[in-house]
Amino acid sequence: MKLKPSTLYKTLLNKFGPQKWWPVDEVYHKKNNSDPRFEIIIGAVLTQNTAWSNVEKAVNNLKKRDMINIDRISNQKLDNIKELIKPSGFFNQKAVRLQTLSIFLRDRYKGDLDVFFSRETDVIRKELLSLKGIGPETADSILLYAGGKPVFVVDAYTRRICQRIPFETDISYEGIQRFFQNELSESFSKRDLNKVYNELHALIVVLGKNHCKKKPVCSGCPIEEFCEKLV
DNA sequence: GTCCAGGGCCGTT
DNA sequence: AACGGCCATGGA
Numbered sequence: 001m002k003l004k005p006s007t008l009y010k011t012l013l014n015k016f017g018p019q020k021w022w023p024v025d026e027v028y029h030k031k032n033n034s035d036p037r038f039e040i041i042i043g044a045v046l047t048q049n050t051a052w053s054n055v056e057k058a059v060n061n062l063k064k065r066d067m068i069n070i071d072r073i074s075n076q077k078l079d080n081i082k083e084l085i086k087p088s089g090f091f092n093q094k095a096v097r098l099q100t101l102s103i104f105l106r107d108r109y110k111g112d113l114d115v116f117f118s119r120e121t122d123v124i125r126k127e128l129l130s131l132k133g134i135g136p137e138t139a140d141s142i143l144l145y146a147g148g149k150p151v152f153v154v155d156a157y158t159r160r161i162c163q164r165i166p167f168e169t170d171i172s173y174e175g176i177q178r179f180f181q182n183e184l185s186e187s188f189s190k191r192d193l194n195k196v197y198n199e200l201h202a203l204i205v206v207l208g209k210n211h212c213k214k215k216p217v218c219s220g221c222p223i224e225e226f227c228e229k230l231v
Numbered sequence: 232g233t234c235c236a237g238g239g240c241c242g243t244t
Numbered sequence: 245a246a247c248g249g250c251c252a253t254g255g256a
Contacts, residue, residue: 021237048238054253055237089253093239135239155237205237214235 003165003226005180006187009196012203015222019202022145034068037113040146042068044138045097046088057087070111073102097133104131117147124149136173144201150193152180153201157208163231164212165223 022040039059046055061084062068067076081095088094104127109116117124121143128139136154143149154176162171169179180200188196211221218224 044237047236049236049251050238050253051236051255053236053255057254087253089236090238090251091253093251097239133239137238141237153237157237201237208237 001226003167003223004187005167005183005200008223009184009200009203011222012207013199016203016206018199019206021198021202034066035070035113037117037146038070039063039068041101041142042073042098044141044145045101045133046085046094048090048094048138050089054088058085061085061087070102070105073098074106093133097131100131100133113146117149121147121149121151125151140177144194144197148194150181150185150190150197152177152184152197154180155201155205157204157212158201160208160214160231161204161212164216164227164229166228166230 022043042062043055043059046058059068065084067073067081067084073081076099078095078099081098082091085091085094085098105111105113105116124147125139125143128134128142129136134142140151140153143151144153154173158176159171162169162176167176167179169175181197184196184200185193207221207223211217216229218227218229221227
């Protein structure tokens with residue numbers, strides 16, 4: 001039996017339960033002029049190849065200074081941003097990335113995320129990818145978790161799992177993304193897609209952390225029966 | 232001490 | 245196009 005993405009979703013959800021990553025409506029309290037979507041955007045950049053626990057420290061430092069704010073990140077001296085986000089690692093590049101992105105949003109969209117996200121997904125995606133420091137995964141995380149767009153996020157775990165199962169797809173970013181989106185958009189109703197993409201990506205991360213590590217821990221893995229244990 | 236995280240850029244083949 | 249080195253902190 002071949003494993004389908006929709007089956008993977010149901011299996012993982014059943015095994016691990018909802019992960020509740022960035023549930024936009026839950027966090028949706030406007031405080032000190034800070035848009036929760038911008039906090040998600042910042043998190044998406046800071047979490048690049050970094051443990052989430054470290055990102056939380058950095059985000060909390062920014063919050064204390066009311067820096068979850070497009071204008072304030074845009075205007076702040078780079079050294080100050082570096083200091084605040086230090087716990088998230090790679091702080092020299094990430095400070096630049098945050099500021100570049102903020103200045104882009106400020107100058108192009110007057111810092112209005114409603115306007116920014118109101119457009120065609122592909123258009124937004126290309127804009128994000130044109131910024132230094134925003135690659136496919138960060139762009140798609142921003143689109144999905146901050147923008148509420150139905151976009152499936154592919155990460156290192158997803159790639160690894162796709163190799164080991166293996167799914168019938170090339171393991172390029174776009175290849176995996178198309179493969180998942182094609183099958184999932186047929187198996188679920190349109191209004192559930194966002195939730196499915198949101199939850200599935202988070203569930204895959206849990207599977208990766210618990211079982212599908214570099215050195216696989218197959219005992220207790222919910223999809224072991226489908227796995228050819230390659231790579 | 233070693234390994235590795237919710238990647239992406241840049242230089243070299 | 246594909247690959248390797250690099251970036252950095254903190255928890256296991």
